[in-house]
Amino acid sequence: MTRISDVAKHAGVSVATVSRVLVGQGSVSEATRERVLASVKALDYHPDLAARRLRSGKTDTLGLIVSDIRNPYFTEVSRAIEDVAYARGMRVLLCNADEDPAKERFYLDMMRDENVAGVILSPTLSLLNQYRAEDFSFPLVLVDRCDAKTEADAVVLDNIDAAQRLTRHLLERNCRRIAFFYGAASATGSQRLAGYQAALAEAGLSAITQPVKPTTDDARQALSTYLERHRQTPDAVVASSGLILLGLVEGLRQHGLRYPQDVIVAGFDDMPWTRIVTPDITVMAQPTADIGRTAIELLLARIAQPGQAMRRIVMRGELIVRGSSAA
Amino acid sequence: MTRISDVAKHAGVSVATVSRVLVGQGSVSEATRERVLASVKALDYHPDLAARRLRSGKTDTLGLIVSDIRNPYFTEVSRAIEDVAYARGMRVLLCNADEDPAKERFYLDMMRDENVAGVILSPTLSLLNQYRAEDFSFPLVLVDRCDAKTEADAVVLDNIDAAQRLTRHLLERNCRRIAFFYGAASATGSQRLAGYQAALAEAGLSAITQPVKPTTDDARQALSTYLERHRQTPDAVVASSGLILLGLVEGLRQHGLRYPQDVIVAGFDDMPWTRIVTPDITVMAQPTADIGRTAIELLLARIAQPGQAMRRIVMRGELIVRGSSAA
DNA sequence: GAAGTATTTGTAATCGATTACATTGTATGT
């Protein structure tokens, strides 16, 4: 391993000067600057990050804790985040909390131990409910999940509005009995539930709601159970997330129900498969790349300006009408 | 921040003793051990990882560099890897090389700088071709992609056999003109191509092959172009990966071709959507969870025993026959 | 109980950078 002292010797300067060149702090003459950089290149020197971190207390690593890495929503968001980080030469420590508050706790502790510059997190409901900014020693940006009462930097969809518009669309298609399958474990799920309920209330209709675990398997089973228990099938089934939507489509298929003839189906997240099934599926699409990019930019801004006011950035969903809700 | 010296003072011992308790090296009496642990808990002490790393030169961070985080194959593999890492209290630094040798290089350099304990990598073709074990300062396990001539720890599918069996299945369905769309940029794609070709050769048939970029969009376009250029549609189209398969299905749909009536379709990777389209899709499934778990275990074994012989672990794919290749 | 060994604990060096402070050299204004 070549150390900074090797570079200093090679360039005929002190270690302090080498460090100044590398860090970009302090003043160095252009001549020595070039000499040092030449030596760095000649010796293929790479600073020891642990040493640098220990002394300076700074890191250029960001943390990203998502709820489910297999959920395409999160992979697309992470992808966008990582692209920005890559462009800036920063690292991203990606972890998967699996909707488990214990894992989430573990990873947050790990972020503290790693001394990351900041963290982007899609919090469990449990964390969100007891959220206090002062519990975190690093800048934190919430993504996907945040409510109005939580004082934090956040990037979220306008869930209530999005669910309301999606539901209104189904009402326009003359659906009356609309069953809403939602992930009860997340803030997102309950906000979308509220939007759905608001739309039904406008129309003077009563709600049919079914909380599920936010997985495809659980959603499929919940639909099955529902269909078996009730004689009358609903006019429409709606999912509060892409994974749940997939479960609903699987479940309909399993029960031999065709859409849109027997029952209309729609849900959140414009996942790739929604375009290729026949008929294709009406969805409320989220701007995942935008959400990711905005989240990391918000985080970097916060790191640069720790004092600035908290910002909650609310994005609008896009309704994409397809065959599954054809008139 | 509480430091190790605070803990030492609180417990009435020296910092060395505290360190020994925490690291688990050296001998400490049970009594002091408990006293130290009590102090650690009382003060909520967490060791500074940078300092620990600097002094010991060791890390319990692993690196994982995948080719495309949006590919469900890789998310499932990462998921399995991370589960094992979590169970052992290790961190995983996940990066997305995007099939780009430059990014791959960048992230490999970063892994070196981070001083990770080891890395799991799905290499680009370019890296694989010039692979030399001595170029890496850390233990490395290849996943998904490796060839017989590369001397490295690796976990891969038996690609030739898998593609051959998938192709034979189509031959049994009386397909004669079988078009193979494969990712030319990866070792996996060309190995699967070889398997396909072997099966056709057995049957005395000529191959129809189409290299594509390993993305859904590119596959869809390639299929379109192919269909427009050739009067006669093939009996079957086969994809060398799940993302390509999705593109083929989209393309068929776009051209109004039904399967299995007009053309049979099949491919690699049992992705969730393959079960819900109608008809559902015949696939060669990969044991992704097994692959991930095996890869990290192989890596940990290598870290523990740096001297042991290189192992290439070859997994068998599972043919799942579904409606898209119905007789 | 003495000698020898094993166990437990402490002292201080060390990892490789950053950075406060001191020092030297150079330019500027009067």
Add this chain to the structure above:
DNA sequence: ACATACAATGTAATCGATTACAAATACTTC
């Protein structure tokens, strides 16, 4: 020509742990 300010560089302290080595204590064995 002298004082002042500022730029460029070097010396050495420092970050917070681990660990080599030394010292103290406990435990055997005869």
